Amino acid sequence: MFGDLSGMMAKLKEAQQKIEDTKARLNTILIDGEANNGNIKVTVTANRHVKNISISEELTDKEEIEDYLIIALNSALEKANEISETELAAAAKNGMPNIPGMDLFK
Incomplete structure (x- = not known):
């Protein structure tokens, strides 16, 4: 019915590894956000971890x-979310075995 079950299991394990590798790589992708003409800047990873916050000394009002x-x-964070979703979907799609009738990623 499903053909080579062990081959599919190996393919699923490979897909899982690709996803984990992608998650690790997303920690190295830095995304900047800013407000008030750059007086406030933040840097986050594509995995949505805050790495840096910079506030200009010109701003004094709490x-x-x-x-x-x-x-x-x-x-x-919005930019990071878009990158993360795109990268993880691509990793999952490329690693999934071809199971007839299961078009998970179109």
Whole structure:
């Protein structure tokens, strides 16, 4: 019915390894977000870990800093999420065995 079951299992294990390798690589991809003309900058990885936050000394209002920090973080995290989803989907699709009737990734 499914043909070479051991071959499919090996292919699934290979797909899992590709996904893990991709996750590790995503930790090395840095994405920047900024707000208020660059007065607040954040850097996150494609796995959505914050690596750096930079706040200009020109900004002194606490509420303003908080608001701009949220904008910068959301911008960077949105970009990171897009990259992560694209990369992980590609890794999963390329590693999946061809199982008849199971078109998981179109």
